[in-house]
């Protein structure tokens with residue numbers, strides 16, 4: 001049964017050590033985790049526990065000090081820079097805590113970008129971007145720039161950008177951190193909806209309430225991970 | 231990403247930073263305008279030189295005393311006749327020159343006069359505006375006739391040169407009858423100032439005006455361009471033989487071809503000098519672009535991190551920032567060329583010969599783009615090299 005489901009994230013014995021002069025700071029300590037196709041997962045932990053560090057490694061933005069990491073059967077640690085860029089473009093969608101929208105581009109242009117980097121035709125990219133924004137209820141804000149949007153709306157633009165290329169994996173770092181409780185619930189509902197449509201989702205959060213709404217939770221504390229709380 | 235998309239992304243960024251873009255381009259604008267104008271001045275200068283020399287055959291050789299003043303053993307009409315016998319030489323004419331007071335009624339001016347054999351006129355492209363040329367008859371019968379240069383006739387008649395034909399003038403108090411006025415010829419590089427001279431038959435000048443002070447210059451026309459050197463050698467030999475007292479060293483041989491080349495060269499040197507100034511301006515403005523691009527890269531570090539996170543490759547970031555630098559400098563370049571075009575009439579007003587040219591436009595734009603590429607490359611490369619996670623974390 002389990003053999004029929006694909007393992008998207010296969011991270012083993014991951015250490016991340018930051019060197020500060022002679023001092024060494026072990027931020028991730030022997031982290032092993034697997035996320036399967038279609039999972040709706042959260043990584044929960046207090047501030048400073050290493051969540052963002054872990055997400056950056058899982059998202060191929062950073063490399064671990066040691067360990068092994070396969071993303072969708074591809075060995076990330078031996079991949080070259082361009083290959084990693086392609087992986088990020090095609091297999092991963094990021095939702096950043098601060099949204100990280102490009103301030104000079106409007107909503108549609110922001111959402112189009114991953115497709116353009118993939119080499120998709122401009123018209124096609126714009127059409128797809130419009131669709132995604134419409135699905136997320138932003139059909140009347142298509143040409144607004146980020147500073148003309150509310151936090152919740154920016155969040156949805158960021159989500160639209162993350163899923164526009166239909167990536168295998170959506171990584172969201174504190175996606176509700178900057179939102180009030182209503183927008184926060186809306187955002188989680190959007191992720192739920194995306195998950196129902198087959199997206200694999202990993203939400204990183206320190207908010208236990210958010211963690212209650214996902215199917216599976218990894219707990220992280222002082223760089224160590226386990227699958228039971230406490 | 232497709233190049234077209236990269237361009238659009240760049241244009242959006244530039245468009246929303248119009249003021250900064252304009253300030254960045256100021257140096258490029260000045261530099262490109264300078265290059266454009268330098269080329270215009272250079273082209274204009276060369277055109278002026280060429281136009282000055284166009285009437286002067288490049289095969290002309292002047293034989294003249296090496297030093298001003300008295301020569302122990304002056305050239306004579308016989309020398310000219312001997313020169314003309316060489317197969318390398320088409321013809322050779324002695325010319326006597328002097329300065330004097332020229333009077334016409336109550337008009338008086340200090341001017342030059344030249345005593346010439348009749349053949350001199352056609353070989354020096356002297357053509358008639360009014361009246362007739364000096365003829366063989368005038369020479370042999372020693373007629374005290376004169377033909378005036380256009381400018382001299384103008385001065386004496388206060389702008390009505392036709393009126394002077396048939397009238398009497400005096401040169402150094404000797405009377406002459408004016409039989410014609412030549413067309414304007416310009417300073418044909420001879421340094422003789424034909425337009426300001428009065429021309430009289432050679433023998434008349436020698437016997438009647440100058441007497442023992444006669445010290446002619448001989449203008450020699452080589453048979454063709456290849457004959458210039460052998461003709462000069464031939465002349466030197468003759469002079470050594472016939473003027474044993476002082477030898478050929480008392481005389482100077484000058485050929486028009488090498489003077490033309492020298493004049494063109496000095497025009498070109500001038501252009502190069504100005505061009506160097508323009509390049510310095512562009513280098514300085516390039517450093518300005520580099521500064522701004524560095525600031526831009528710093529400002530947009532998190533943006534670069536985001537772009538990398540959503541899949542931008544190194545070369546796409548490099549391309550984006552390089553295109554931005556080039557577009558900025560190209561815009562500056564085009565504005566510079568435009569300003570250059572509007573400045574040309576101003577230069578003309580100050581009598582600088584400026585001639586706008588395609589090569590000026592191209593050179594200006596080329597340099598502006600090169601400035602963008604050269605000085606934009608390092609910041610762009612720095613941006614491309616950024617590690618995605620460091621860029622994202624940058625505050």
Ligand SMILES: Nc1ncnc2c1ncn2[C@@H]1O[C@H](COP(=O)(O)OP(=O)(O)OP(=O)(O)O)[C@@H](O)[C@H]1O
Nearest residue numbers: 018025027045046047048049050051052053054206
């Ligand atoms: N570049 C770095 N150099 C040195 N130490 C770092 C670096 N980045 C993070 N750290 C340290 O690693 C630890 C974990 O940081 P991380 O950002 O992963 O925490 P987090 O769990 O995401 O916290 P939060 O919930 O506050 O975002 C922290 O103690 C932090 O000081």
Ligand SMILES: [Mg+2]
Nearest residue numbers: 051052053173
């Ligand atoms: Mg964090």
